[in-house]
Amino acid sequence: MLGLMQDRPLLIADLIEHAARHHGDVEIVSRRVEGDIHRTTYRQAAGRARQVAHALDALALPQGERVATLAWNGYRHFELYFGVSGSGRVLHTINPRLLPEQIAWIVNHAADRVLAFDMTFWPIVKGIAAKCPTVKLWVALCDDAHLQRLTAEGTIANLVSYETWIGSHPTRYDWPVFPDDTASSMCYTSGTTGHPKAALYSHKSTILHAYAAALPDVMCLSARDCVLPVVPMFHVNAWGIPYSAAAVGCKLVFPGAQLDGKSVYKLLDTERVTMAAGVPTVWQMLLAHMDANGLKLPALQRTVIGGSACPPAMIQAFRERYGVEVLHAWGMTELSPLGTLCTLKNKHLLLPEEEQMKIRLKQGRAIFGIDMKVVGPDGQELPWDGQSQGELMVRGPWVIRDYYRSDKPSPLVDGWFPTGDVATIDPDGYMQITDRSKDVIKSGGEWISSIDVENIAMAHPAVQMAACIGVKHPKWDERPIVVVVKKPGMDVTREELLAFYEGKLAKWQIPDDVVFVDAIPLGATGKMQKNKLREMLAGYRLPGL
Amino acid sequence: MLGLMQDRPLLIADLIEHAARHHGDVEIVSRRVEGDIHRTTYRQAAGRARQVAHALDALALPQGERVATLAWNGYRHFELYFGVSGSGRVLHTINPRLLPEQIAWIVNHAADRVLAFDMTFWPIVKGIAAKCPTVKLWVALCDDAHLQRLTAEGTIANLVSYETWIGSHPTRYDWPVFPDDTASSMCYTSGTTGHPKAALYSHKSTILHAYAAALPDVMCLSARDCVLPVVPMFHVNAWGIPYSAAAVGCKLVFPGAQLDGKSVYKLLDTERVTMAAGVPTVWQMLLAHMDANGLKLPALQRTVIGGSACPPAMIQAFRERYGVEVLHAWGMTELSPLGTLCTLKNKHLLLPEEEQMKIRLKQGRAIFGIDMKVVGPDGQELPWDGQSQGELMVRGPWVIRDYYRSDKPSPLVDGWFPTGDVATIDPDGYMQITDRSKDVIKSGGEWISSIDVENIAMAHPAVQMAACIGVKHPKWDERPIVVVVKKPGMDVTREELLAFYEGKLAKWQIPDDVVFVDAIPLGATGKMQKNKLREMLAGYRLPGL
Numbered sequence A, B: 001m002l003g004l005m006q007d008r009p010l011l012i013a014d015l016i017e018h019a020a021r022h023h024g025d026v027e028i029v030s031r032r033v034e035g036d037i038h039r040t041t042y043r044q045a046a047g048r049a050r051q052v053a054h055a056l057d058a059l060a061l062p063q064g065e066r067v068a069t070l071a072w073n074g075y076r077h078f079e080l081y082f083g084v085s086g087s088g089r090v091l092h093t094i095n096p097r098l099l100p101e102q103i104a105w106i107v108n109h110a111a112d113r114v115l116a117f118d119m120t121f122w123p124i125v126k127g128i129a130a131k132c133p134t135v136k137l138w139v140a141l142c143d144d145a146h147l148q149r150l151t152a153e154g155t156i157a158n159l160v161s162y163e164t165w166i167g168s169h170p171t172r173y174d175w176p177v178f179p180d181d182t183a184s185s186m187c188y189t190s191g192t193t194g195h196p197k198a199a200l201y202s203h204k205s206t207i208l209h210a211y212a213a214a215l216p217d218v219m220c221l222s223a224r225d226c227v228l229p230v231v232p233m234f235h236v237n238a239w240g241i242p243y244s245a246a247a248v249g250c251k252l253v254f255p256g257a258q259l260d261g262k263s264v265y266k267l268l269d270t271e272r273v274t275m276a277a278g279v280p281t282v283w284q285m286l287l288a289h290m291d292a293n294g295l296k297l298p299a300l301q302r303t304v305i306g307g308s309a310c311p312p313a314m315i316q317a318f319r320e321r322y323g324v325e326v327l328h329a330w331g332m333t334e335l336s337p338l339g340t341l342c343t344l345k346n347k348h349l350l351l352p353e354e355e356q357m358k359i360r361l362k363q364g365r366a367i368f369g370i371d372m373k374v375v376g377p378d379g380q381e382l383p384w385d386g387q388s389q390g391e392l393m394v395r396g397p398w399v400i401r402d403y404y405r406s407d408k409p410s411p412l413v414d415g416w417f418p419t420g421d422v423a424t425i426d427p428d429g430y431m432q433i434t435d436r437s438k439d440v441i442k443s444g445g446e447w448i449s450s451i452d453v454e455n456i457a458m459a460h461p462a463v464q465m466a467a468c469i470g471v472k473h474p475k476w477d478e479r480p481i482v483v484v485v486k487k488p489g490m491d492v493t494r495e496e497l498l499a500f501y502e503g504k505l506a507k508w509q510i511p512d513d514v515v516f517v518d519a520i521p522l523g524a525t526g527k528m529q530k531n532k533l534r535e536m537l538a539g540y541r542l543p544g545l
Ligand SMILES: Nc1ncnc2c1ncn2[C@@H]1O[C@H](COP(=O)(O)O)[C@@H](O)[C@H]1O
Pocket: B189, B191, B236, B305, B306, B307, B308, B309, B310, B328, B329, B330, B331, B332, B333, B334, B337, B363, B419, B420, B421, B433, B436, B442, B445, B447
């Protein structure tokens, strides 16, 4: 027997319409690449999202086609979130920190039809335009005057300014209604070996995640909040904040391109931000700025920190020096991204501070909707004893079942997604990441593939074997170094090898150091044993630290 | 193009499994009709819910069949919530405050196959058992010893104690997986004219409502909370609290049969309850008890008050005398039930207290998922100006599209459900109920059908015409009175007419007063114009007030 409830699909357009109707005058504040602070409202953003939908209709772009962005956090990017997905197209947010070739590869793999970019990324766009034949229209996120200045020294075909592109269209629009398992958005992750792979989210998964992310035990978002997502909108949809924000009607503050401590502080302060979210690196810069200048943030209540393990000192500094609660979060692109969040339980409320701190350091408890388990090498589930380490597996309605256009079989194992993280779970359900089974390095919230780093070193004539490992770094969380065995009778210096990386990887992906060793430990199957290597280098220190 | 996310149905069994896994030791405290305070945990409750599922399987009860309850808020009722729906049967919670004949009518209309009841309701059950041929098993929510005492003076066929019924079954169970639009539970409402009508909820609508109800701008439920639902589990699933509680893992306190101020206070105090929810009448009793005895509730942070308009003095008393935030809520059976909740917005935070109070008095803003509008008599949408009154219409995934086994067409108008409430909506989206267009009266959170009251009066030989209307009452919110035109030359006194109601309606449904008039205003089509009648009686005061 079926229930007799209304069968309304869960669609992303409903989010912006809800915000426009119930929170029409709530502000969206953006630091623009134009240099100024821009103010708009949910009502205006909804009107312009509808203009985006019209503009895509005018291109006769069929539903399901990809519209890409190379953009900072800002109001135009926010409008695209709703205009693109709401009208049935797929929003493809690209990480502009990748190398142009990597970006071009992704654009081609996704077969993007439109690409909207912040002026900052004009050099990238100019460089890749010719290599991206699927893109029929390039949209510069600015007005005509700015676009003219941008193209003064040369332009590309099929280029238009965003303001002109949407400007002539009506601000009213009838959003299409379609099944809510329709694709809404996609995000490539380099967090795996090989080429980047894309998660393809649906309207339903996005809306469910939007509810979940706003819960009191997750980001606790309400209409009383003013939220600043430092986490980029090109990085798993800024942890879903744009969607949850529209659902609850909080004020939004977008930091644009300036993520240094001073700029972020200024916005937090002047806009009276109550909640901010980002990777540890950004908060390190903010803390340093506040410490150096004796600043405070009376309005700020909490920060959600995730994407890399949050250092204990950071949690303590925020709590003790600034009265800001730090919520430690774990998630990944394949999870939309939120999986666990660390908040206390009722029974913890009377624990002494240091006992509470031990809990806060963990990655947290699974949000309802996410099932998790840790499994041993044999695939058997391990006990929740806080001791047994195993690979973390997850499942749920906002977890992927496959990658987009992948030629490999689905990554799922019996319906569970293997995260590649090694973790323990304690009897209260608090998960703690203890290691990473995949050998990628995370620096400043971004992935660096150890395999890429190794492959380049191996391409040098004097290198016999190379292993890339991550070394803890106080600011970037981890930095890659490359451990090298030279070919007999051949020579290469540290400086020569580092120079060899230039132009082959983005600057921040180039290892910080080269360590020459006589041999790299190998396992039975000939695989490099990085755990042993890490042990060998236990006393190693990064240059300059 | 479809998204590539996992296609996991949203099922109620997942709620209790999540609670058992992540909050296994969290307490569920119940005041039992046995007289004691009982303590269990989510882990144990999950085990017993699984035993319920086995017990239903052992009856070979097909999926979709109805299992009814006549029960207070308590742990066994909680177990049935999950065991019945989780295993694919439909939980039918019946309001025990109805007359036995009304209950029998409902049981037959729903064709309930099992009926579980608290010992309190044994007299009702004994009275209706013979009239309920669909019921194959009667389950007394107690153990065998208590059942023996209960049946000492006569019993009924097919009667078993709950503890014996579930006791022999294993506590492990593989919950079935089915589409999430499957019916999960049902609730009859008398909030309409004619026979009671049932909303038939689905697993999906219930889970979406569970997420929504826990949001910071709704009940704000977290694992740090200890929640006492005074609102009955037979009244729209205690506003969904059992489901949301399991999703977030808060401690639960069930008050059982004793809802007087003293008993509720005692539980709130000893269990350190942080959040409680109920209709205004219950809070009136609590406030009176605390005022009279100079008591405080340091742990209690907030109460959700709804089901009837919350008097301003109550909001003030809770805030000012007890430091408790009152959240005014509006909802209805047909909405699972939550529709709007009154919390402030960011821009209101710096308003003076009296300006904030003006907002708090309203019924609140629509939760994301609920669309609302007010329409004029012509069905046209009215502006959100805080002035224009019209019928409130709603839609969304936890709103009904039809009643169960109704012989009438769907109540929806262009996809919108007409609530029968008259309201305004202000520019910030705050809805305020100003009147009720449906001819039913709400007293202490329970419905009284004006038609029933009128029909009985009309059956009296001296009555020519009778109109029943609700009059505001400080404790019960509304009380019915009956306005009567006598037949020419005939006489009947107030006392005679009131005596005439005895045995024909439950005591609390009998009108408080009879007002004799010369004529009742009639409209063009001969219908009684109750609005005019209310105007005529503007100066009227209930006896004893
Ligand atoms: N906060 C409230 N203020 C005024 N009336 C309310 C409120 N909450 C519920 N109601 C009334 O109760 C009805 C729903 O009753 P029920 O279906 O029994 O939950 C609504 O349609 C309203 O008439």
